[in-house]
Amino acid sequence: MRYLLTKLTVAFIAVGLSAGCTSAAKNGIAGESQPVSDSDRSLSIATQDVTLNKGDLPLSNSVKWQTMSKEYQTIARGTYQLAEKAIMQMEKPAEPWVVVMDIDETVLDNSAYQVGLDTTGESYSKAGWANWVKSEKATLTPGAATFIEIVLREGGKIGLITNRDASLNEHTWRNLLEHGLPLTAQNACLLGRSQADITAVDNESFLNDKDLRRSHIASGNAKCFKPNNSTVTWNKSHKIVMQIGDNIEDFKQVTQEHADVDVVLTELNKTLFLLPNPMYGSW
Numbered sequence: 001m002r003y004l005l006t007k008l009t010v011a012f013i014a015v016g017l018s019a020g021c022t023s024a025a026k027n028g029i030a031g032e033s034q035p036v037s038d039s040d041r042s043l044s045i046a047t048q049d050v051t052l053n054k055g056d057l058p059l060s061n062s063v064k065w066q067t068m069s070k071e072y073q074t075i076a077r078g079t080y081q082l083a084e085k086a087i088m089q090m091e092k093p094a095e096p097w098v099v100v101m102d103i104d105e106t107v108l109d110n111s112a113y114q115v116g117l118d119t120t121g122e123s124y125s126k127a128g129w130a131n132w133v134k135s136e137k138a139t140l141t142p143g144a145a146t147f148i149e150i151v152l153r154e155g156g157k158i159g160l161i162t163n164r165d166a167s168l169n170e171h172t173w174r175n176l177l178e179h180g181l182p183l184t185a186q187n188a189c190l191l192g193r194s195q196a197d198i199t200a201v202d203n204e205s206f207l208n209d210k211d212l213r214r215s216h217i218a219s220g221n222a223k224c225f226k227p228n229n230s231t232v233t234w235n236k237s238h239k240i241v242m243q244i245g246d247n248i249e250d251f252k253q254v255t256q257e258h259a260d261v262d263v264v265l266t267e268l269n270k271t272l273f274l275l276p277n278p279m280y281g282s283w
């Protein structure tokens with residue numbers, strides 16, 4: 001049966017799918033910076049009881065690789081291990097310091113959402129994606145939890161700059177905490193994307209839509225999400241010592257169109273760390 005309502009579980013990813021591969025990677029998904037169009041064909045994801053209409057279409061190679069390959073696990077965990085070593089060996093600044101991390105496919109793994117798209121033939125839609133975020137069912141990216149614990153143990157903080165919409169911050173925060181991450185308003189600043197981040201892009205000071213938020217963290221002007229109406233503020237300047245993401249635009253003043261790979265490489269695995277994501281991006 002084409003549309004069989006099925007519980008969405010990790011087991012679903014592992015055993016419920018046929019092994020074919022037809023569609024190419026979809027690169028307009030999950031809050032990345034390029035324009036996206038709303039679609040009426042949103043996935044039937046119930047936010048309270050996470051289910052989706054699982055179809056019988058095969059997974060794309062990109063989603064198979066992300067969800068099933070040992071190569072993905074090895075590269076993701078290996079990248080985080082390099083980042084841990086860099087943090088532990090770093091001479092710590094006297095001022096407050098922070099590691100800026102992207103969320104999707106960097107801290108949280110949304111491959112189950114991508115599985116749903118592939119197997120039903122649906123496309124990304126803003127509404128369908130928002131329902132997925134509201135479900136708070138994203139899992140953890142391999143290696144992310146240990147890395148975050150080490151940053152905090154070493155005296156650093158975590159800046160979470162995501163292109164999930166800022167209106168979804170509470171769901172994103174709960175999803176992170178559900179995995180036991182030791183994040184608090186004091187040690188972590190969650191910044192979802194707002195219209196101001198988009199309009200700030202001026203191709204001079206701000207080249208991508210995360211640059212404004214990075215500058216706010218650095219200058220002590222970040223309007224961090226305040227869980228449980230926290231009164232904690234990040235009103236001190238913070239030194240950004242490291243940036244981690246799955247998109248080249250997770251790095252300060254880098255754009256997909258104009259990224260100088262040679263320049264990025266000079267800092268790769270030193271202050272810049274890049275995780276693999278073949279499923280979607282700004283490319």
Ligand SMILES: [Mg+2]
Pocket residue numbers: 102103104105106245246247
């Ligand atoms: Mg991402």
